[in-house]
Amino acid sequence: MNREINEVMLSFEQLPLSKHNLPRMIKRALITTVTLAVLAMITLVWAHRYDLPGHEDIMMQINTPRQEQLNPDQINILVWNMQKGIRGSWENDYQQLSKDKHILFLQEVLLDDNMGDVLDGHDGYSYHVAASFKDTWDDHIVTGVATASTASPVASSYLRSFHREPVIATPKMAMIAEYSLAGTDKTLLTANIHAINFVSKEKHRNMLSELEAVLTGHDGPMILAGDFNTWTDEKTGSLRQMVQRLGLSEVSFADDDRTRIFGNALDWVFAKGLSVASAQVHGSITGSDHKPIEVSFALSD
Numbered sequence: 001m002n003r004e005i006n007e008v009m010l011s012f013e014q015l016p017l018s019k020h021n022l023p024r025m026i027k028r029a030l031i032t033t034v035t036l037a038v039l040a041m042i043t044l045v046w047a048h049r050y051d052l053p054g055h056e057d058i059m060m061q062i063n064t065p066r067q068e069q070l071n072p073d074q075i076n077i078l079v080w081n082m083q084k085g086i087r088g089s090w091e092n093d094y095q096q097l098s099k100d101k102h103i104l105f106l107q108e109v110l111l112d113d114n115m116g117d118v119l120d121g122h123d124g125y126s127y128h129v130a131a132s133f134k135d136t137w138d139d140h141i142v143t144g145v146a147t148a149s150t151a152s153p154v155a156s157s158y159l160r161s162f163h164r165e166p167v168i169a170t171p172k173m174a175m176i177a178e179y180s181l182a183g184t185d186k187t188l189l190t191a192n193i194h195a196i197n198f199v200s201k202e203k204h205r206n207m208l209s210e211l212e213a214v215l216t217g218h219d220g221p222m223i224l225a226g227d228f229n230t231w232t233d234e235k236t237g238s239l240r241q242m243v244q245r246l247g248l249s250e251v252s253f254a255d256d257d258r259t260r261i262f263g264n265a266l267d268w269v270f271a272k273g274l275s276v277a278s279a280q281v282h283g284s285i286t287g288s289d290h291k292p293i294e295v296s297f298a299l300s301d
Contacts, residue, residue, distance in 0.1 A: 050133040050170050058131050058158055062119050065126035065152045070102055072181040072299035077103045079269055081227040081290035084110035091118055093287030104148040105225045107194040111142045130158035130175040145173045147192045153177040159211055161196045163203040172196040174211050186220040193226035201234040208242045221273030228268055231261035243270045251295055257283025259290045275300045
């Protein structure tokens, strides 16, 4: 906001003072002052709407899994930003998409009476949620990311972005979960991210760098997936550089109907130590503004 004020002041300094342009300067100054005051009020109101949970309240679990380990010969995953379930077809789409999946990478999870009840009734899947914020205008309902699986993770943690989204002042989250694989001492490390969005490329890169530091050094297979909000060439480039340093390979799609902004895909799946048996984008699904992705992996020899 300081930058905008400085630009206005500079424009005033460049105007020649005369009886003809003085009223115009006063009018412009009044409009600018009112605009900045309204923006400040909106920012203040929205910043107080969302309550950020303390570190002890960020992680929560819903349900119990079916088993202790995953089958390394078949690991079916779903990746979907579910737009808080606001679209009418969301529930039916989710029930169909989640069938026969072993890991679910979900963003924009909303634990209200609609989506919360669906997840709570999803037998055999354990949901580990990393809460981004609670809505004080709506009964303190939690929004965040969730990684669900038919197996219990041997370890789980979260990453909360250092920077905040403008105006609403909320962070974005990543959920990290590690799973045991039957017949091997290797573990599968997974990271489910909803990356920070309406910020500079530097702030976006900062969240990726924080996540990279968490994932670096894992000796075993890895899946990194989610909504990376890579809607500029620069943000997409930062992501590609990070996954290259981590030794991850990008999963590609024959019919690439992923959600795009300015031609750049938002949702991605990367992996290492795993072979891809099949990969699909469900371009016909309308239960969210993001198109769901499913991939079937197997542990590489």
